[in-house]
Amino acid sequence: MIGIYLSGTGNTKHCVEKLLSIIEPGAEAFPLESDISIDKIKESDSIILGYPTQFSNIPYMVRDYINKNSSIWSGKKIFCVSTMALFSGDGAGCAARLLKKYNAEIIGGLHLLMPDSIGDVKLLKKPVDKNHQTIVKTDEKIERVGKKIREEGIYPKEGLSFLYHMAGLFGQRLWFYNKTTGYTDKVKVSDSCVGCGLCSKLCPMNNLEIKDGKAIAGPNCTMCYRCIDNCPKQAITLLGKKVHEQCGYEKYC
Ligand SMILES: Cc1cc2nc3c(=O)[nH]c(=O)nc-3n(C[C@H](O)[C@H](O)[C@H](O)COP(=O)(O)O)c2cc1C
Missing domain, CATH: 3.30.70.20 (Alpha-Beta Plaits)
Structure with a gap:
């Protein structure tokens, strides 16, 4: 297994690396933008794909990357991980639906609450200790989820069902679609x-x-x-x- 992630301010990088270290100690994670990410995907059977939620959607760079490299996903087992500051609806499902079009097998979806990353908007700002607490709780969730995957092979399915899809669409994505x-x-x-x-x-x-x-x-x-x-x-x-x-x-x- 490998990790591939887009991470603006480090939240997603941390979550993917931590999850990977529990599921398969020693396995490596790579930023989407690195020169070797495509070769690494081609060489791997299973991939954790992580990205930050943006307006209840996947960042355009991730969508573009998946579409531009459409031939590399067929048969890959992909675990979609979406980090968020508040609410994503179907953050993991957005990439999952696109990847399925290219014949990937979606093995799981996970939503992880992390501190906000939008430096120039006041709305979601919290004191440092509150942000720290958020990370501590999310780390505990990653440990629980990672252990279940490693020991029982059971992946969470967050963000993947029709209900999540509706929550993401009507909760936020439609209003910020542009x-x-x-x-x-x-x-x-x-x-x-x-x-x-x-x-x-x-x-x-x-x-x-x-x-x-x-x-x-x-x-x-x-x-x-x-x-x-x-x-x-x-x-x-x-x-x-x-x-x-x-x-x-x-x-x-
Ligand atoms: C442009 C933008 C839009 C965002 N939209 C959402 C959102 O719709 N819901 C949410 O919960 N968090 C949203 N966030 C917060 C990020 O998803 C969250 O802080 C994430 O963990 C950042 O991860 P990173 O440090 O790996 O980039 C948004 C962040 C940015 C920059």
């Missing part, structure tokens, strides 16, 4: 940018470049929030107008 149908060109860089280049190094889509000492954002943002949550000058925003908190798993764990 936000998840493609990449966005709405990333803004303020004058406080000093052109340090960190954002362009971090971006999984290579969507930021430094020109004349300032970061310029292109049209292919997948809303992972890695640049926004790490910019040393808090110069980058997307959904909000200013950065309220630079979120990240490492700050709360």
